[in-house]
Amino acid sequence: MKAAQAGDTGAYARLLADVALRMRRLVRRRAPWLSPEDVEDLVQDILLSLHQARATWDPARPFLPWMVAIARARVADNARRYAKRAAIALEVSALAETFCDIPTNNTAEAVVNLMSVRTAMRDLTPAEKQAVELLRLREMSLNEAAEASGSTVAALKVAMHRAMRKMKARLRKD
Numbered sequence: 001m002k003a004a005q006a007g008d009t010g011a012y013a014r015l016l017a018d019v020a021l022r023m024r025r026l027v028r029r030r031a032p033w034l035s036p037e038d039v040e041d042l043v044q045d046i047l048l049s050l051h052q053a054r055a056t057w058d059p060a061r062p063f064l065p066w067m068v069a070i071a072r073a074r075v076a077d078n079a080r081r082y083a084k085r086a087a088i089a090l091e092v093s094a095l096a097e098t099f100c101d102i103p104t105n106n107t108a109e110a111v112v113n114l115m116s117v118r119t120a121m122r123d124l125t126p127a128e129k130q131a132v133e134l135l136r137l138r139e140m141s142l143n144e145a146a147e148a149s150g151s152t153v154a155a156l157k158v159a160m161h162r163a164m165r166k167m168k169a170r171l172r173k174d
Contacts, residue, residue: 001063005054016047023047023071030075038078046074120170121163128163131156 003011023043027034034042049070057066121129134145135156142153149156 001054001057002059005057005059016050019050019067020047022067026068026071027075030072031079034078042074042078045078046071049074116171117167120167123166123170124163125159127151127155127159128166131159132163132167135160 001015004015020043023046024039027039027042027046031039031042050067053070057063121132124132130149131145134140134148135142138145140148142156145151145156146153151159
């Protein structure tokens with residue numbers, strides 16, 4: 001890493017290859033539920049994080065603990081996303097109703113749902129409406145939405161949380 005920070009591209013390529021091998025083992029050990037493709041995605045995410053944070057490493061300190069701290073954070077992020085996806089899948093699978101393929105029923109339900117959502121969105125502030133539009137309707141990531149809106153990720157999270165709370169309350173009331 002010292003050589004890579006000094007501009008040695010060959011050393012940096014060797015470092016990344018070595019780190020990738022070690023991180024694959026670490027990820028498989030810490031997240032055994034992941035498929036091989038998900039393991040590779042997570043390793044790539046770790047390598048990207050390393051690349052972005054490489055200037056923050058202090059050569060006076062050991063490299064491996066610094067690298068493992070980055071990897072642990074990425075594994076934890078992935079575990080949270082995995083748990084959230086699993087909870088949503090479980091919630092959806094627990095639905096008692098079936099969905100009809102008859103186009104007229106789908107259209108009528110869609111119109112009613114759209115009207116309910118529009119009604120529920122009336123009570124939102126402009127920032128909350130923008131958060132719902134960017135994050136739910138356009139399905140942007142938090143970073144993309146923050147860049148598009150000129151806001152921060154934290155402000156978007158707060159606006160989205162408040163918007164969902166208000167909309168749920170309104171839909172329950174109606």
